[in-house]
Amino acid sequence: MRAAAAALCFVLALISVPAQPAAATVSAVRLPGGKATYVVSQGHLKGASSQNWVRLGSYRFAADGTVTAALYLWWQRHPEARQRTGIVPDLGCTTKAGGSGSRPRTCEVLTAGGFTGAPDESRTGTFTVSGNVLTIRWKIxxxxxxxxxxxxxxxxxxxxxxxxxxxxxxxxxxxxxxxxLGTRRAMSSVKAFPGSLRQDLTSWAGGKLVTSSGQPFGHSAFRACATTTSCLTYLQPSSRGACQKSGGCPKYGGGTRPNISSIQYYLTKISNSDRRDTLWHWCTCLAMERGEFCYTGNSHVKPLMQIIDDKGAFRGWVGAEASFSTGSRAADMMAVFRITDFR
Structure with a gap:
């Protein structure tokens, strides 16, 4: 009898134990394109505005549905002077004789203000992916x-x-x-890239927007430096549209008796630990008009972020131009662009 009662009590105890809720499970959010790290260039560019801005940096996506951005910001409201990089290409890829027709001049490379330091802003947000559309909501x-x-x-x-x-x-x-994001390729790999790089760009200057697509970028034409291996250079012999008599070079530019419309190009690494590079270029005749060897006026400074694929291979750049004039905002030159084999 006692055994039966004990058994009954045991059964009742089992029945009276409340059911425990199943452990909560958190499903991973699908990453955009299955990729976690992105380099991004974006801008607010409107023809009638003098409050335009460009941003360049990185997005990092996590499986919990959060995204983190680290970005450099250049804004016409707060124009920044060009910044020295400390990199002077050696005589293996430049010349101290300004009349050379095959090499750019030996000048310290400039970039946009602040690009040699830490990003200007960091923000977080949430993201979702529906079909082929990524939506980000920033928590600002x-x-x-x-x-x-x-x-x-x-x-x-x-x-x-x-x-x-x-x-x-x-x-x-x-x-x-x-x-x-710490994975990058050396300039030797950039020059040796076997694919075809083309540029798509939207630029702002003088209150006007210009959009172009599919422009070839001749990376293989750049000259490697002997000791300054972080830099490549190229002297474009002439230009039909830039560096002209009517474009700021009345004494020496294209269409004058000297007819000098060459362009000095410098492509250099900014950091060993991330994707930053920079492109600097200017018309030779502009320096000559000012009696300078290295141009100190309104040159083009274009910060870049390398595009690196899953196998660690170089695939181009996203970039931004932040060339603020030493005069009025109307003379600023701003742009967002990509140079890549996958467009």
């Missing part, structure tokens, strides 16, 4: 939502972001892979 004081079309590369080693909509930006480009 003002409403800022971005939508990008996500396009995988044919080889699956990259994903491309094409701007669909943004609360604040008007133009943008992005490229992602699963390579760490």
């Amino acid at each position: 004081a003002q409403t800022w939502t971005e939508q990008w079309y996500v396009r995988p590369s044919p080889d699956g080693r990259l994903a491309r972001l094409d701007l669909k909509h943004s609360t604040l930006a008007t133009h943008g480009y992005g490229y992602g892979s699963n390579a760490a």
Whole structure:
């Protein structure tokens, strides 16, 4: 009898134990294009505005649905002077004789103000991916939502972001892979890249927007430096549209008796630990008009971020131009662009 009672009590105890809720599970959010790290260039560029800005940097996506941005910002409201990089190409790729027809001049490379230091801003947000559309909602004081079309590369080693909509930006480009943001390629790899690089660009100058696409970028024509291996140079012999008599070179430019329309190009690494490079170029005749060997006027400074694919290979850059005039804002030159084999 006691045994039966004990058994009954045991059964009742089992029945009366409340069911325990199943452990909560958190499902991973799908990464855009299956890629975690992106380099991004975007800008607010409007023809009638003198408050334009460009941003350049990185987005990092996590499986918990959060995204972190680290970006450099250049804004016409707060123009920044060009900055010295400390890099002077050696005589293996430059010349101290300004009349040379095959090499640029031996000048310290300049870049946009602040680009040699830490990013100007860091922000976090949340993201979702629906079909081929990535939506980002940034957690900042003002409403800022971005939508990008996500396009995988044919080889699956990259994903491309094409701007669909943004609360604040008007133009943008992005490229992602699963390579760490600290992965970069040397200038020797850039020069040796076997593919064809082409540029797509939206630029602002003088209150006007100019859009171009598919411009060839002749990286293989750049000259490697002997000891300054972080730099490549190229002297474009002549230009039909730039460096002309009517474009600021009345004594020496194209269409004058000297007819000098060459362009000095310098491409250099900014950091060993991340993707930063920079492109600097200017018309030879502009320096001559000022009696200078190295041009100190309104040269083109174009910060770049290398595009690196899943296998760690170089695939081009996203970039921004932040060339603020030493005079009025109307003479500023700003742009967002990409130079890549996957467009």
